[in-house]
Amino acid sequence: MIELGQHAQYIVGAWSGVTLVTLGLILWTLRDAANQKRRLEELESRGVRRRSAKTDSPS
Numbered sequence: 001m002i003e004l005g006q007h008a009q010y011i012v013g014a015w016s017g018v019t020l021v022t023l024g025l026i027l028w029t030l031r032d033a034a035n036q037k038r039r040l041e042e043l044e045s046r047g048v049r050r051r052s053a054k055t056d057s058p059s
Contacts, residue, residue, distance in 0.1 A: 004011050
């Protein structure tokens, strides 16, 4: 293993913190994406359509 010297505690703590924050952001993003997908499906089931969806009438 790499010798970290007298700053080992700081280095390990910093990397642990970065790892936890990164994993938290990934989980938060995945959860939000699932919520947004659910909300979009809910709206579409009620008949609300996206503005970008093609319509039958010319604009």
